[in-house]
Amino acid sequence: MLEAKGLMVFYENMLALNNVSIKCAENQIVGVFGANSAGKSTLMYTLSGIIEDIRKKEEMAGGERISVLGKIQYLGQDITDVKPSRRAKRGIVLCPERRRIFKECSVIENLRIGGYLASPSQANETLEYVFRVFPALEKLKKRVGGFLSGGEQQMLAIGRALMAQPKLLLLDEPLLGLSPLVQALLVRATREIRDEKGISIIVTEQYARPVLPIVDYAFILENGAAVLEGTHDELMNNPDVRSAYFGI
């Protein structure tokens, strides 16, 4: 479904992604694991195209020069030069790190904004679906986004991304700063979304243990390079990986 080849991203002279190739097949959950500064977020920005936006803003402000190299194939087409908004229209939707919900809009407004690309019937249908997956949100419909708890905000962010009718959902650190209970809830929801909607999901995380059970295939990033990859079982049986990323 999505295939990125030889992705390299430079922030000025700093190499953030070093020749990373990543693949995600139809109806698959792909995990990307790595420590801080491994390049997970940069990878997500690059796949969703947000990096183009960052690059342009830096250039306008006379800041760092960002160079992006490599090829991204999506549904058989080359989307390397496609703008982020067009990528979202084609179904690559990013749920950004630290949620970035619209803090001054209510929950329902947040979701409606996310549904901008959907037709009214699709939007209503997805809205119901979001409330079914995250029942907690339904009770908070009218609450202003900034006053939700961390876990609720994350549910809202995922819900908002779903409203854009993704075919490929990019979740950037969805479990950041959440309690184990909420983490488990979100992980369950992620699998449900894949199973019921048939959406492919790429999820990044620092600590792989909570996500690993639902991941079909995983990549491990270290200092910007993909050092290891494999299916769930292959990685689980690798002793280095077990100690470094799963804490077993």
Add this chain to the structure above:
Amino acid sequence: MDIEQRRRERLDRGIKIRSDGLYALMSWRELSYLTLPRLVLIVGILIAPLVMPSMYWQRVISIVCIYALLSLSFDLLAHFVGLVSLGGAFFIGVGGYTTAILNTQLGLPPLLSIPLATVIGAIICTLFLLPCLPLRGVYFAIITLMYPLLLIRVIEALDILGGTDGIVGIASFDNRWVEQYFIILMVLLFLFGIRRLVNLDIGLVFRAVKDNDQAVRASGMSITYYKTIAVFIASAMGCLGGAYLAHLYMWAGLSSFALDFSILPIAATVIGGAGTLVGPVLGAFILVPISELLRAFGTLRITFYALILLGFIVFRSEGIMVYGQRKYHQFEKWVKV
């Protein structure tokens, strides 16, 4: 990868790295690398009045310097403290009227009334702006924009401070060259003073207030206190310009509160490069003369003026100084990835 990929690499020049340290003092080349840009600026501004063809253009230089002071104050507040100020007109007006009163009522000579008006005016401005300082957001911009409009109406309606005629009969400078070089020296003094200030400890706190005022509060510092200091310094610069302007025109009137004084500094800052402090001064030195030159076009002047501004914003949105500094300190080359 089968195709060869290249990217442009940007590196600091060797001389920049060498002259960062104390070793710079050991070689003429590195010394001049450090001092030449500053010297060019200082000498350039100092000889500007001498090379001007007429009295008219020398007067333009004085006006430019006033705008330079305002731009500097805008840059300091907006990009180092995080207060977007539209208060140029307010500062100029308060400074102008203060010096007018000091000069006509108390009979102080210009060289005494201007510094006094600077300090008194800055205190008045700071007191006026104090209510909105604990807040962040647009409040400061709105308040600074409203005061001049308010004061115009108050002066008009109550017919105080000379009413619509303004205060006339303010003494001018005795000597044309004193008049000219007083303001030029002030611009240089404040420019290098502020550049120094923002790198002192207090300057660091200013920048911290801009970045995250909650964190500054959590560190046990009062953001209102630091904002007050910054506003005092910035309004002192504006009041100095206003006081000088009153003595230049020998008149202080309602047009001291003209909106030009608030808007042009912003344009100068955008053109010169925000947050560089030198940039806004340079921007004022570009914009004001251009505006004078365009007088030849009569009513089309504003149109051309707007086009020039637009061109700068579209093609050089980073600002002249940011661009210039990068070219001066760094070089680029293509490298294979």
